[in-house]
Amino acid sequence: MSRTVKNLPSDQRTDWRFNLASTFLRKLSMHAPLTRPECERLLSLPVRSQRLAARTLLAAEGEQRQMACTLLEGHAYRYRTLADGSRQILSFHLPGDVVDLGSTLLGSADYGVATLSPALVGYLPHAAIIAAMAEHPGIARAFWRETFVDASITREWLLNVGRRDAFARLAHLLCETALRSSAAGIGHAGRFAFPVTQTDLGEATALTAVHVNRTLQRLRGDGLVSIQGGRVSIHDWDGLVQAGGFDRTYLHLPATIAA
Amino acid sequence: MSRTVKNLPSDQRTDWRFNLASTFLRKLSMHAPLTRPECERLLSLPVRSQRLAARTLLAAEGEQRQMACTLLEGHAYRYRTLADGSRQILSFHLPGDVVDLGSTLLGSADYGVATLSPALVGYLPHAAIIAAMAEHPGIARAFWRETFVDASITREWLLNVGRRDAFARLAHLLCETALRSSAAGIGHAGRFAFPVTQTDLGEATALTAVHVNRTLQRLRGDGLVSIQGGRVSIHDWDGLVQAGGFDRTYLHLPATIAA
DNA sequence: CGTTAACTTGATAGCATTCAACTAGCGTGG
DNA sequence: CCACGCTAGTTGAATGCTATCAAGTTAACG
DSSP states (O other), rough: HHHHTTTTTTGGGGGHHHHHIIIIHHHHSSSSSOOHHHHHHHHHHHOEEEEEEETTTEEEEOOOOOOEEEESSSOOOEEEEESSEEEEEEEEEEETBTTTHHHHHHHHSSSSSEEEESEEHHHEEEHHHHHHHHHHHHHHHHHHHHHHHHHHHHHHHHHHHHHHHHHHHHHHHHHHHHHHHTOOOOOOOTEEEOOHHHHHHHHHHHHHHHHHHHHHHHHHTTTEEEETTEEEEOHHHHHHHHHHHHHHGGGOOTTTTOO | HHHHHHTSOOGGHHHHHHHHHIIHHHHHHHHSSOOOHHHHHTTTOOEEEEOOTTTTEEEOTOOOOOOEEEESOOEEEEEEOOSOOOOOEEEEEEETTTTTHHHHHHHOSSSSSEEEEEEEEEEHHHHHHHHOOOOOOOHHHHHHHHHHHHHHHHHHHHHHHHOOOOHHHHHHHHHHHHHHHHHHHHHHHTTOOOOOHHHHHHHHTOOHHHHHHHHHHHHHTSEEEETTTTTESSSHHHHHHHHHOGGGGGOOOTTTOOO
């Protein structure tokens, strides 16, 4: 894939476009490799990029959009807010993820998206995505597949919140994030960035920040994981997997990806 | 659409193929109408149909499949089971739904699917779906859109289980099912079939059957809804919507669909 | 009319919430 | 340079929503 980038006209080999290849393209081609023309077609999309500060709103709940947004650097999350002010975080996002692909066909995302850390994002016009998919079946399949994996992760979260207790719930979330970080090419050997507060973890797992705090202490006390300064350190991967009842199948990652 | 069916060669106008048009095609073309050739292409898919009894396994968790399965009659649900035996129902399905579309690209569904009632299902070979999508961009978009809506509903369930109490959770589920039943062309005017036990409702909402029972009594006592013999009667739609904090946006239904 | 699944009801228990206060870290500005 | 203020994290006590346990009732069905 890096070869593809090197072969691009030099005026396109800008920083963020290289980034587009190493995140967005990397992820789309992870399962079924894209052909050379498909890669080039994707890299020539009229993408505009933007740097955003941490804790910045990327898309408001229900907002109409003309472009989908892909993360090139940094972390983000999707959320929904209830009338009483309570929030549910629906997913966390890493570089390579298209955070609101659904807006391409639905017009708007029915959730909000915000950054966790300073981030670099790329905007992909809906029309350009649809055109690229119509021209290249491989591109269409790659996007569709991403959509399925995204849905699969959401179902796992539903299972997590519905059926696991606080301890298993947090362990599971950390297992998932470890593997996905590894697949995204960030983090290594049981240590990765995850710039969330305990309040965020609570909003993601449907627990209060207070209870997250106590449970995190127990996870650390049991020698499984610790979180400090927005970084997760996994001390006992097998133990964490067992504590969370974690089975990576639902992530649909290549077998070569390890924590 | 019914016109399309009438124009088919008479040897194809079998019972279940007519059914395919009035459920599957109806749903796929609900948002953006499919062209005549697209409809005919879909109706000429090599579909095989099968009648199943209530409470029959349609696909086991993780099972490899060569075909996707669409509901033509009856109700079904997706679920996941945990090691300790507890189950989470991930979604309920009505006629027209493709219950395991994701298996088309992922090879297997990471959840199980079973019928709630006697059902008629149609099997769509993965290869045929992919071929039809490659030939007709409109078909590709219709399937992709279905995938987004399905994911949107799952996110709403995550929000439901994560943030709403038992009362609101059940109210919300019933609102959703009422609208979707109406969109599927079954049920009318606040009365529709929903052949679930209270145990099922508990597995869907992450509550125990006992608590579902008490909460259902309260919903009936408040004059909002009642369930009897696998049928839901809505007595106060506005009240139910308010109780569930229900906002239909996430279902992405045409405005013409009403409860 | 016997058997089983679904539903109902009451009492008790527990995981997580809520409320409240306190500590630590960090950037800002006087 | 340190006070100030704000956010994140921590700890303790009390409350509560829902689970669990147990038993009884109704409904469905052969």
